[in-house]
Amino acid sequence: MSSEPLLQVRDLGVTFRSGSRTTVAATGVSFDLGAGEVLAVVGESGSGKSVSSLALTGLLPPPPACVVTGSAKLSGVELIGMDEASLSRVRGRRIAYIFQEPGTSLNPVYDIGFQIGEAVRLHRPDKKDVAAAVRRALEDVRIDDPGRVARSYPHELSGGMQQRAMIAMALACRPDVLVADEPTTALDVTIQKEIMDLLARIRAEKRMAILLITHNFGIVASFADHVQVMRNGRIVEHGRTAEVMGSPRDDYTRGLIACIPRLGQRRRRLTTLREELRPR
């Protein structure tokens, strides 16, 4: 019998209610994520890729506005339906998030050191030396001058440095699972490469599992072990990255890959998803 994966999600569903209208944002989402693995979730906006990751730790509005069904087990412990007090011990400590826009996700009125230390103070009251933990977290993300950065406010840092600070914050409590929601979308390609290299190194060193939400297939190809493609709240394709990217079985996946312009392969016209999905 194989051992249980670190994170096991089964038939996860998210439904939003507003007045008499209900919107199914995700349905039938199932996947396994083992320690040290990277699973990429790709899809267009509105496909349910972010919503299903937020549902894992109750980061969505409470019922009746939003109803989460199904099961998500972290090391065998059920997360869906868990009470708020227990969830807040999971959030940040076992499952940490980094979001797309570091500029808006960081609190502008506190310095970086305080914000990284906050998670440490909350989850590790036993930790005597918070400052040392903050410095270690900043060193983990390869910041050369941790003392200066810890005393800086978000607006004093570049986008790349802000994103590193966000990652440091997520790593400060050594989570088992890191959810990276479009971690490089707002960044330049050179900074993007630095951040992705950094995540790859941290994952290898700490055997951390990463759930990578993105729409950049280039990043998926070079970084993820497995990939799942979502459309309208459902997983349409799931498999090893090389297989899905090399020979996609689903028309939608094929269309999504076909419409991306690639360097050195100039075409007269870009293929659109609509053309690709038209019945032939």
Add this chain to the structure above:
Amino acid sequence: MKETPRPLLEVRDLAVHYPVRAPWFFLPAPAPKKAVDGVSFTVPRGKTVGVVGESGSGKSTTGKAVIRLAPVTRGAIVYDGTDLTALGADGFHPYRKKIQMIFQDPYNSLNPRTDVFGILSEPLEIHFPGMSRSERESRCEALLKGVQLTGDDLRKHPHEFSGGQRQRIGIARALAVQPELIICDEPVSALDVSVQAEVVNLLQDLQESLGLTYLFIGHDLAVIEHVSDHVLVMNAGRIVEQGPPESILQDPKEEYTRRLLAAVPRF
């Protein structure tokens, strides 16, 4: 000797410097921030010149300087034979019609409080004051059809549209005054890849049917390679390299361009 036709836009030694204030009044002011510093290029009529570079490279500022959204410290912006930097506000007015801009963020660049008709007819009221309301309505309807939306969309507000549809509205607004040159400032960076392909194709179709000229600013090298006839690579306010896309992006001469290309994940 064969005479080359006059380019639609010629930028010579353009500089945009922003003064930096001293931290205290008795201290000397620090050196000005040189956002753009000595940039020269030409944009031939009917062609697309792509500008790539990291954030802070001055690529957007260069585009903004052309339509007076950034102050020109030095240099000449020659549009169809006329130096725009020498013109006063009245003299520049007709060029606001000839040169239009499409912005990156379709969520923030459309007025949320007016309907699509209001958004599209505002430039018409300014630049075609003699036009009647019914003329403007039929014109706006035609504009929407041109970007693959329908006349029914005229009464809707921006929030009722998806990101890709909003960007189409932004394009229709730019087209409303029949411009010759459009400055596209990261027009597809905020869009999903599937929507990106549709908007890029639309821009290329419009270029062909209307004979438009584009200054296309972006950070996605593959998109720039796809749309451009000529590429400028910018870093720290200067052009480090320029030429046809196949030579710049396949066989770059400069270390900076090589580094930029090496950072693009391939698949």
